[in-house]
Amino acid sequence: MPKEELIRELFEGSPKRRRLAAEDLAEYGDEQTISALFRAMAEDKNGGVKEVCAESLKRIGGESVIKGAVEALKGEDPLAKALCLDILAHFGEDSIAHLSALLESPDYNDRKYALDALAAIGGGKAMEIILAMTKDPNPNVRYTATEYLADFxxxxxxxxxxxxxxxxxxxxxxxxxxxxxxxxxxxxxxxxxxxxxxxxxxxxxxxxxxxxxxxxxxxxxxxxxxxxxxxxxxxxxxxxxxxxxxxxxxxxxxxxxxxxxxxxxxxxxxxxxx
Structure with missing residues (x-):
């Protein structure tokens, strides 16, 4: 099935067809496909569809997927956010370089999103940044960083x-x-x-x-x-x-x-x- 038809199915088909479309779209690695998968992961009401979108994004990989996952951390859907953290953890320390904008943001919520990602990624490099974040001027950030130290x-x-x-x-x-x-x-x-x-x-x-x-x-x-x-x-x-x-x-x-x-x-x- 052509890519355009798969994208249409991703948003308009039955839950089963949406899952199949999300799975097949892993064969395409262009920006349009990546954007569509992130959009479906955020908007679809079916948890199974969301999860297949995340798996396809992990299969596609690359900088665009990591950047997309970082940006999508700001979304409101809890499952979509959890899946984004899973994507970032999947790519490990390669994800950390793309968190700098969130870590340096004046919005403390952005800094907390970055901490969530670092905790999911784990490892020595993530730990060093989390340790530094325990000195953040905002108590919400500071104590979130402290909580995450429990996992190391x-x-x-x-x-x-x-x-x-x-x-x-x-x-x-x-x-x-x-x-x-x-x-x-x-x-x-x-x-x-x-x-x-x-x-x-x-x-x-x-x-x-x-x-x-x-x-x-x-x-x-x-x-x-x-x-x-x-x-x-x-x-x-x-x-x-x-x-x-x-x-x-x-x-x-x-x-x-x-x-x-x-x-x-x-x-x-x-x-x-x-």
Whole structure:
């Protein structure tokens, strides 16, 4: 079937014919075809059609496809955006050079799109850029970059960055994000830094995030303080669940605290709730 007829089928045929047209268009690598596939991926209501469009674009490859995927990240359709990230990840570090316009954009949303792409691409080069983005002036960008650090392997640069962020950050959202990443990465080297930070914090909810990270890392120095603070904000079960995840059980010290405070909790039920 001629290319023009395939493009017409891509937008006007039944779902099955649209999928077949999208598949056959992979044989053409011109700008018109690439543009049509991206348009269908963004506009078609059928998820199967969208996915075949993405596969055809990966088969076509090249700079135009990568550029198109970067531009399409700004679209509103969630599946189309996810497929664009998949396309960029497929081409790996070759995609990174085409993210510079988004990374340097004054619009923080563009910078977040670039972070999404870098996280999907992965690898050392992407990690270096994400580390740099943890210093972005916009907190939405800065903490999105921080969240993505959770996905990278152990690396002293990541540990140092998390340490710096912990020292420099005081807002609740920032602290909770950093602590979640520290927990996820099991950054036990940062236990002293968490301990130091909690001594300089007065907000019980911020303290709670710091204590949660310490308990999750199997830290014992501030266990009773963590429980006292959790009692104040009615989050004792939260701390106990972290303890069970870290140790497999509630410690004798914690059980003594519960008895002293007259708190009755069934350890078995807590474990079942994890």
């Amino acid at each position: 392997p152990k690396d002293p640069k990541v540990t140092q960055t998390l340490k710096d962020l912990l020292q420099e950050t005081d807002d609740p959202y920032g602290i909770s994000t950093i602590c979640q990443v520290i927990r996820s990465r099991k950054e036990a080297e940062l236990l002293p830094d968490l301990s130091d930070k909690v001594r300089h914090v007065t907000d019980p909810f911020i303290k709670h995030w710091l204590y949660k990270a310490m308990v999750a890392l199997n830290g014992t120095d501030h266990l009773l303080d963590a429980l006292e603070n959790a009692l104040e904000i009615r989050a004792v079960e939260d701390i106990l669940k972290d303890m069970i995840l870290a140790r497999g059980e509630i410690s004798p010290e914690a059980k003594g605290f519960l008895r002293e405070k007259g708190i009755e909790l069934e350890e078995r039920l807590l474990k079942e709730g994890l």
